[in-house]
Amino acid sequence: MANLNVNSVTVIYKGNRIGIKDASFKAEEGEIVGFIGADGTGKSSLMHAISGIIKFKGEISFGKYVYHSPKEAEKVKKYIGFMPQGLGLILYDRLTVEEHLDFFANVRNIKMDKNFKTYKQKLLHMAGLSRFTEREAEHLSGGMRQKLSLICTLIHRPRLLLLDEPTTGVDPLSRLELWEILDNIRKEEGTIIIVSTAYMQEASKMDRLLLFDDNRIMASGTSKQLTDSVRNYVYKKTPCKDTDCLELHNVTYSLKPLNSEHKDPTLEDIFFINALKNRKKLTEISVSKRERRLEIPPIVMEAKGLTKKFGDFVADDKIDMELKRNEILGLFGANGAGKTTFIKMLLGLYPIDEGELTLLSQPIRSGRDRRKLKSKIGYVSQHFALYKNMSVRENLIYFASIHQIPASEALRRIERYGKELGFSDYLDAMPKDLPLGINQRFSIAAAIIHEPVVLFLDEPTSGIDVIARHQFWQLLKLLKEQWGISILITTHYMSEAEYCDRVVLLKEGKKIADDTVENFYKKHPEASNFEEIFLEYYREAN
Amino acid sequence: MNIGVIKAYILKEFKELIRTRMIFIVYAIPIIVIVLFGYGIKLDVTHSRVLIIDNDQSKLSRELIEKFKHSKYFNATELNISESKALKLIKQAKKDAVIIIPNSFEKRLIKNQKVNIGVFIDGSFPNRARTIENYIEGVIIDDLQSYAPKTSISTNVININPRSLFNQAMRDEDAIVPGLIGFVLLVAPAVLSALLIVKEKEEGTIFNFYASPISKEDFLIAKLTPPFILHSLNIFILFLIAVYLFNVPFRGSFTLYWFSSELYILISLAIGLLVSVVTRSQIVALVLTVVITVLPGFLYSGMIMPISSMSQESYIEAHMFPVMYYNHIIYDTFLIGEGLNSRKIILYLIILTIYASVLFILGRLFLKKELKK
Numbered sequence A: 001m002a003n004l005n006v007n008s009v010t011v012i013y014k015g016n017r018i019g020i021k022d023a024s025f026k027a028e029e030g031e032i033v034g035f036i037g038a039d040g041t042g043k044s045s046l047m048h049a050i051s052g053i054i055k056f057k058g059e060i061s062f063g064k065y066v067y068h069s070p071k072e073a074e075k076v077k078k079y080i081g082f083m084p085q086g087l088g089l090i091l092y093d094r095l096t097v098e099e100h101l102d103f104f105a106n107v108r109n110i111k112m113d114k115n116f117k118t119y120k121q122k123l124l125h126m127a128g129l130s131r132f133t134e135r136e137a138e139h140l141s142g143g144m145r146q147k148l149s150l151i152c153t154l155i156h157r158p159r160l161l162l163l164d165e166p167t168t169g170v171d172p173l174s175r176l177e178l179w180e181i182l183d184n185i186r187k188e189e190g191t192i193i194i195v196s197t198a199y200m201q202e203a204s205k206m207d208r209l210l211l212f213d214d215n216r217i218m219a220s221g222t223s224k225q226l227t228d229s230v231r232n233y234v235y236k237k238t239p240c241k242d243t244d245c246l247e248l249h250n251v252t253y254s255l256k257p258l259n260s261e262h263k264d265p266t267l268e269d270i271f272f273i274n275a276l277k278n279r280k281k282l283t284e285i286s287v288s289k290r291e292r293r294l295e296i297p298p299i300v301m302e303a304k305g306l307t308k309k310f311g312d313f314v315a316d317d318k319i320d321m322e323l324k325r326n327e328i329l330g331l332f333g334a335n336g337a338g339k340t341t342f343i344k345m346l347l348g349l350y351p352i353d354e355g356e357l358t359l360l361s362q363p364i365r366s367g368r369d370r371r372k373l374k375s376k377i378g379y380v381s382q383h384f385a386l387y388k389n390m391s392v393r394e395n396l397i398y399f400a401s402i403h404q405i406p407a408s409e410a411l412r413r414i415e416r417y418g419k420e421l422g423f424s425d426y427l428d429a430m431p432k433d434l435p436l437g438i439n440q441r442f443s444i445a446a447a448i449i450h451e452p453v454v455l456f457l458d459e460p461t462s463g464i465d466v467i468a469r470h471q472f473w474q475l476l477k478l479l480k481e482q483w484g485i486s487i488l489i490t491t492h493y494m495s496e497a498e499y500c501d502r503v504v505l506l507k508e509g510k511k512i513a514d515d516t517v518e519n520f521y522k523k524h525p526e527a528s529n530f531e532e533i534f535l536e537y538y539r540e541a542n
Numbered sequence B: 001m002n003i004g005v006i007k008a009y010i011l012k013e014f015k016e017l018i019r020t021r022m023i024f025i026v027y028a029i030p031i032i033v034i035v036l037f038g039y040g041i042k043l044d045v046t047h048s049r050v051l052i053i054d055n056d057q058s059k060l061s062r063e064l065i066e067k068f069k070h071s072k073y074f075n076a077t078e079l080n081i082s083e084s085k086a087l088k089l090i091k092q093a094k095k096d097a098v099i100i101i102p103n104s105f106e107k108r109l110i111k112n113q114k115v116n117i118g119v120f121i122d123g124s125f126p127n128r129a130r131t132i133e134n135y136i137e138g139v140i141i142d143d144l145q146s147y148a149p150k151t152s153i154s155t156n157v158i159n160i161n162p163r164s165l166f167n168q169a170m171r172d173e174d175a176i177v178p179g180l181i182g183f184v185l186l187v188a189p190a191v192l193s194a195l196l197i198v199k200e201k202e203e204g205t206i207f208n209f210y211a212s213p214i215s216k217e218d219f220l221i222a223k224l225t226p227p228f229i230l231h232s233l234n235i236f237i238l239f240l241i242a243v244y245l246f247n248v249p250f251r252g253s254f255t256l257y258w259f260s261s262e263l264y265i266l267i268s269l270a271i272g273l274l275v276s277v278v279t280r281s282q283i284v285a286l287v288l289t290v291v292i293t294v295l296p297g298f299l300y301s302g303m304i305m306p307i308s309s310m311s312q313e314s315y316i317e318a319h320m321f322p323v324m325y326y327n328h329i330i331y332d333t334f335l336i337g338e339g340l341n342s343r344k345i346i347l348y349l350i351i352l353t354i355y356a357s358v359l360f361i362l363g364r365l366f367l368k369k370e371l372k373k
C-alpha cells in the first residue's frame, strides 16, 4: 500500500516569506484530495514540496520512501506526476501534440507498445486533441495547451499525481471528461490524486478537501462537512450594516445570528466567511466618472462574416456579432472554439481573411483606420502581458505613455486607480510577487488608463480566486455604469454568464447562439444553471 | 546513464533547434565573423615596446626620443647597445621595434641633407607590425614638422628605413584567421549552451526536468550533445574557409587540430553551462556569456598582440583563459607543424583537458534540480 503521509511540512522563501507552514495530512491509495483556498495561501508551495522540487522542513513519505529534501525525493520521482500552475507551462512551443506525448513517455522510459498506443489515443480523445496531433503547441488555444500538459503528466501513469489548477482555462465539457479520467485512474490503479482548483463545483467531486488560508491548512473534510461548518453564517440577501456582516449581490454573511432566512451554503461562501472572520476587509472597489466626456455610438462593434483561416483550418467561420453601447457581452465556447482568434481579429493582431468589421462607426479596412481608434480600445490578453522586470507603477506609466498621456496626468490616474481598484499598496512591487487577483486588477488598470470606450477581455478571471473574481466583476459593472463602457469578455466560468447582458456561444469556429441570459433560461426551462445550458448546446450536435 | 531518456531529450533539442531556426545562427555567425574579420582587422596598438639607439646624442635626437617617451603608443626606452644585440631583443620578443638614430642626425638635418633612420619591427604579427611602423613614422614626421617653420628643415629629407623582421613573407591572413577560429569556437558554442538551459527556466519547461526521475548527468549530456555535434561541424567548416578561402597554409596534423578543437568546444560549452545554471533569464545569460567569452577571446587570442609582449598583468590573465593555449596549438597546426613533438603543445593539451573537466564538474555541482527560493 502506497499511502502518502505529509508531516508538518514548512516551506519558507527568501526574505522569510512563508510559503506553507506546518502542513500535515494523509492520503490513501485511490483517494482524491483537493486543495482549495485563496491565491497565495500556500497550495502550490505544498505541491512543490511533495513533488520534491523545493527544499522544505518536515517529513514526507510515500509508501516505503521517506524524504526530507528534493535530493531524497529523487527516488520517488518515477512514481510522481506533477503539473505546475500556468497555461501549458511545461510545453515546448515548437513540438507538436504527438511529439509531446512521445517525449514525455520516453523520458519516463515507457515502452511504446500497443497498450501505450491505446492509452495515448484515449488521452488524446479526452483532451479533444485527436484531430490536432500534428499541430505545434505554439498554435494551440490556451485551454488546449492546458489539456495537453495534463495528458503529458498522465502518460506515465503516475502513482502519485499532483495537479496544480489543471482546469484553469479548460471548458466545462472537458472538465467533466477530465474528472471521469481521474476517477478511472484512481479506481483502476489506486493513484493518489492531489488537485488544487478554483472551480468550487469541482471540489465536490473530491473525497476530501483541505482548506488553505493564511499559509496553513485551516480545515479539512468532505465538501459537505466544510459547507456545513459555515451553514449558520449564510443568509438570503438581507440588509445588514454590522461590521460582522457582508452583503453581496444575492447573499448575506453574518457572524452574529440574523433574524432572517438561511441559504444553502456553497464552498464559495467559505471564502467570504473566512475573510469576514479574519477581519480582512474586502477592498471597496469604486470607479469615478470619466475625466473626458465622450460621444459613443449606439453600436460599438459590428462584425459581419468575420473569418480566420490557418492553412486549411478554419478557426472562425463567418461570424456575425454586435456589441452595443454600455453592454457586457460574454463570448463563450469550448477550448479552441475560436474566441481568442476572434478577439485578435477585432484588434488587428490577426489579419481578417474574410468579412467586414466596423468599430465605433468606422469601417476597418487598413492599419490607418485602426490607429485612429487605438485610444478608444482597451485589451487584456489571455496571458496578462505585463513586464516582469518593471514595478506595477512603471508598467502603468509605460502603458500610459503608449497612449501619449502626459506624465503628470498618468501619475495622477495611476494613484486614483490604485485607490479605487485597491492595489495602492502594491504600486512599487514587481508583478511576479503579487497574488494573481491583484495582478489582474492592475492589468485592467493598464487597459483602461486611456479611458477607452470598449474593452476586450480574454479570460481575465481564469485562475483567480473566488473573492478576487467577485471583486473583478464588481469592477466591470462599475465601469459599465460610470463610463458607459462596452465589454466583450470570454470566460470558462459558466456562473459568470449571470453578469453578462448577452451571451454568444461559439462552437468549432461557428456562432451557434446569441441571446440575452434571460432568454437562454427561457429556452431551457429545465436548466438550473448556465453550465447545464452550455453543455446542452455542446452535446446537442454530437 | 539512461540512454533512452537521453535520446528522447536530444531528439527534442534538435527539433527545437531546427524549428526555431537557431541552427542557422549556429553556422551563420561563425562564418560571418571569420570572413568579415579575416578580411580586415585593424586595431590600435598601444604601449608597443620600442628600443631607441641614439648614435647622435644631440639636442634634436634627444627631443625626438622625448616625443616617443611621451606617446601613449609607445613604451620607449633608450639604450646604447649594438644593433645586433638590439635585434636579438626583438627575436626574443622582448621588444616590438628598434629605432636607430644615425650619428650625424642633427648636423645633416640642419644642412638639409638626407637622413636615414633605421627602423626594425617584429613582423610576427603583420598587422600589428604595420600599425607600429605607421605610428613610428608619424612621430618622426610630426617631430620634424614642429621644427620646419623655425628652421629650414624640410620633412622629405628624412628617409625611414623600416624592415620587418623574421616574417617577411607572412601574410595577414595567416596570422589572423587561425586566431579567429579560436575566437569563434569559444564564443559561439558557449552562447548556444547558455541559452538552452536558461530558456527552459524562463519558459517553465524546466519543471519537466525537476519533476522527472532523469538524473542531472543525463540531463546535461542530453542538453550539451546537440550543441556539441552542431559545433563540431564548424571545426571543419572553419578549417575549409581558412585553407581555401584565405589560403592559410596547413602544415601540421589535422587530427591534432580536430581533437584539440573538440576539446576546446567542450570548454566553451561548459562555460555556457555555468552561465546558464546561475542565471534566470535568457537576456542576462546572453550578455554574461558574451562578456566572459568575447573579451578574452579577442584579447588573448594572440591575434592582436602576442602574449609575450603583454604587460605582467595581462600576461598572467592570458594564462587564465583557455584561448591562449588553444591558439598556440592551432597556430602550430596551421603554420608550423611541430605538433606533439613540442612539449609545450602536450602540456597545453593537458591544461585544456583539466580546464574542461573542472568547468564541467563546477557546472554539475551548481546545477540544481529544484526551484530556487
Ligand SMILES: Nc1ncnc2c1ncn2[C@@H]1O[C@H](COP(=O)(O)OP(=O)(O)OP(=O)(O)O)[C@@H](O)[C@H]1O
Pocket (backbone or CB within 6 Å): A135, A139, A140, A141, A142, A143, A144, A169, A310, A313, A315, A333, A334, A335, A336, A337, A338, A339, A340, A341, A342, A382
Ligand atoms: N497561429 C495558428 N496556427 C494554426 N492554428 C491556430 C493558430 N492560432 C490558433 N489556432 C487554432 O485555432 C483554433 C482556435 O483557437 P483560439 O485560441 O481562438 O481558441 P479559444 O476559443 O480562445 O480557446 P481557449 O478557450 O482554449 O482559449 C484552435 O484550434 C487553435 O489551435
Ligand SMILES: [Mg+2]
Pocket (backbone or CB within 6 Å): A141, A142, A143, A339, A340, A341, A382, A458
Ligand atoms: Mg483563448
